[in-house]
Amino acid sequence: xxxxxSQAKTNITLLxxxxxxxxxxxxxxxxxxxxxxxxxxxxxxxxxxxxxAEIGSLSKDARKFxxxxxxxxxAVNQDYNEVEKCxxxxxxxxxxxxxxxxxxxxxxxxxxxxxxxxxxxxxxxxNQKMHDYAQSSxxxxxxxxxKKSIFPGGKRxxxxxxxxxxIVNPQLxxxxxxxxxxxxxxxxxxxxxxxxxxxxxxxxxxxKVFVATxxxxxxxxxxxxxxxxxxxxxxxxxxxDIVRDSxxxxxxxxxxxxxxxxxxxxxxxxxxxELALKYILxxxxxxxxxxxxKCSVCRKHLRDGLPPLWRxxxxxxxxxxxxxx
Amino acid sequence: xxxxxxxxxxxxxxxxxxxxxxxxxxxxxxxxxKKSGLFVVECESFHSTNAQNLKTLHTIHNxxxxxxxxxxxxxxxxxxxxxxxxxxxxxLRSVWQPKKGGKIESKGQRYEFGDFxxxxxxxxxxxxxxxxxxxxxxxxxxFPLDCWELMTEMLHELIDDQAPASLPQVIAxxxxxxxxxxTALQYxxxxxxxxxxxxxx
Numbered sequence: 001x002x003x004x005x006s007q008a009k010t011n012i013t014l015l016x017x018x019x020x021x022x023x024x025x026x027x028x029x030x031x032x033x034x035x036x037x038x039x040x041x042x043x044x045x046x047x048x049x050x051x052x053a054e055i056g057s058l059s060k061d062a063r064k065f066x067x068x069x070x071x072x073x074x075a076v077n078q079d080y081n082e083v084e085k086c087x088x089x090x091x092x093x094x095x096x097x098x099x100x101x102x103x104x105x106x107x108x109x110x111x112x113x114x115x116x117x118x119x120x121x122x123x124x125x126x127n128q129k130m131h132d133y134a135q136s137s138x139x140x141x142x143x144x145x146x147k148k149s150i151f152p153g154g155k156r157x158x159x160x161x162x163x164x165x166x167i168v169n170p171q172l173x174x175x176x177x178x179x180x181x182x183x184x185x186x187x188x189x190x191x192x193x194x195x196x197x198x199x200x201x202x203x204x205x206x207x208k209v210f211v212a213t214x215x216x217x218x219x220x221x222x223x224x225x226x227x228x229x230x231x232x233x234x235x236x237x238x239x240x241d242i243v244r245d246s247x248x249x250x251x252x253x254x255x256x257x258x259x260x261x262x263x264x265x266x267x268x269x270x271x272x273x274e275l276a277l278k279y280i281l282x283x284x285x286x287x288x289x290x291x292x293x294k295c296s297v298c299r300k301h302l303r304d305g306l307p308p309l310w311r312x313x314x315x316x317x318x319x320x321x322x323x324x325x
Numbered sequence: 326x327x328x329x330x331x332x333x334x335x336x337x338x339x340x341x342x343x344x345x346x347x348x349x350x351x352x353x354x355x356x357x358x359k360k361s362g363l364f365v366v367e368c369e370s371f372h373s374t375n376a377q378n379l380k381t382l383h384t385i386h387n388x389x390x391x392x393x394x395x396x397x398x399x400x401x402x403x404x405x406x407x408x409x410x411x412x413x414x415x416x417l418r419s420v421w422q423p424k425k426g427g428k429i430e431s432k433g434q435r436y437e438f439g440d441f442x443x444x445x446x447x448x449x450x451x452x453x454x455x456x457x458x459x460x461x462x463x464x465x466x467x468f469p470l471d472c473w474e475l476m477t478e479m480l481h482e483l484i485d486d487q488a489p490a491s492l493p494q495v496i497a498x499x500x501x502x503x504x505x506x507x508t509a510l511q512y513x514x515x516x517x518x519x520x521x522x523x524x525x526x
Contacts, residue, residue, distance in 0.1 A: 208467075208468055210465075228464070228465045229467050230464070230465075248440045249439050250439075250440055251465060291465075291471045291475055292472075292474070294474075301474055301475040302475060302479060304357075304439065305356075305439030306439055306440070307475055
């Protein structure tokens with residue numbers, strides 16, 4: 001990487017040199033053409049020598065003309081040689097770093113109109129620097145580690161590495177979704193609203209109760225919003241709304257519970273996110289009795305004006321939020 | 326737009342309408358409901374000039390649906406129109422004539438308690454007041470049969486002694502109807518009852 005950088009630097013200096021030499025060459029060539037257009041100013045005492053010129057030998061003016069012409073051409077030759085020298089001195093980069101789609105952005109002819117590529121490069125450099133700092137600080141802190149465990153020869157707890165994002169085949173995700181739909185059957189109806197690369201917006205309608213919007217990244221759930229059936233999910237522009245909360249208190253609370261459920265099931269089934277998705281949808285389908293079933297603790301429908309909004313993660317029985325304590 | 330229950334609230338003995346309204350409002354506020362403006366539900370009745378056809382037409386203006394007007398025929402047909410219904414009917418004066426003393430309205434305070442909307446209104450026909458109307462709306466649910474028990478519980482908390490024992494006939498007959506229609510039909514029934522009661526007096 002460092003070699004490439006130094007090579008690039010020398011190339012840049014040589015390029016600037018070559019550009020100045022080319023400019024010089026252009027000015028000398030322009031001089032030649034100007035000279036050819038304008039010609040040479042004739043000497044004043046020419047009348048006597050005219051006859052001599054006609055005989056056959058070249059006149060003084062013609063000689064002067066040719067001399068000047070030769071000088072100009074020599075200057076052009078000199079400048080051309082300099083440019084050639086600069087060009088030959090530049091080393092061609094044989095190994096081009098793979099830029100991928102960003103490289104294509106740099107080739108964009110309307111490059112100057114948006115500074116996207118430059119910003120990306122700056123961000124990348126910053127990221128690299130931060131990475132280096134983090135690495136060096138980690139090494140520094142490792143060397144200054146203080147042992148705080150009371151147990152003799154305490155074992156360092158091995159923490160599970162966070163799951164790295166993998167590029168998953170979209171077909172697999174579609175298969176997973178359709179298999180999950182088969183398992184929850186008509187209680188929850190799944191619909192893919194939009195998908196862009198790895199991100200999908202799924203609309204899960206729990207029969208006669210609410211509509212849950214789930215944001216999926218590969219098969220990992222990132223966000224869920226629960227709204228009532230009467231609420232509009234599409235914005236005026238036609239795009240799906242994945243930001244605005246529900247206007248109803250009960251739906252907002254169910255959204256909070258759903259986010260907690262996502263965390264719960266995702267951590268339980270870290271290895272297989274499809275299984276977590278299935279459990280989430282089964283848990284959501286337990287809400288189909290939201291308005292019908294009474295709380296299993298206080299045997300009432302309402303507490304503080306809200307129906308039983310809590311469904312336990314292990315055994316989904318209806319319960320008021322404050323009754324579960 | 327949710328499931329609604331509309332009924333008349335009987336004023337306790339020895340109190341006038343104003344005191345009755347205050348009592349109801351205190352009950353709502355004691356529950357924890359907060360005021361959220363005024364509401365009005367107006368009903369205008371028309372009868373057909375055609376002697377053979379003795380149908381009555383009721384038009385409802387509900388402040389909850391400000392851009393709509395509802396038209397309901399006695400035989401059960403229901404229409405949702407826009408605000409120009411009144412002007413349109415005045416042009417059809419040869420077919421539909423407004424009934425004398427036909428305009429009746431329920432006007433009052435609107436309360437919100439969680440996802441419930443409580444409306445306490447004084448029913449009046451012109452200058453004379455007829456009674457008190459109570460409306461309870463549960464907005465998150467769209468199916469009356471599902472949330473009826475939930476609403477009954479709320480009504481018990483609010484007006485314990487006058488809470489309904491069973492599903493109102495209007496809802497029982499057409500449980501899958503448009504929610505606005507069910508509200509309008511309940512109001513029409515209430516207004517008709519109050520009209521008959523005042524005529525019988």
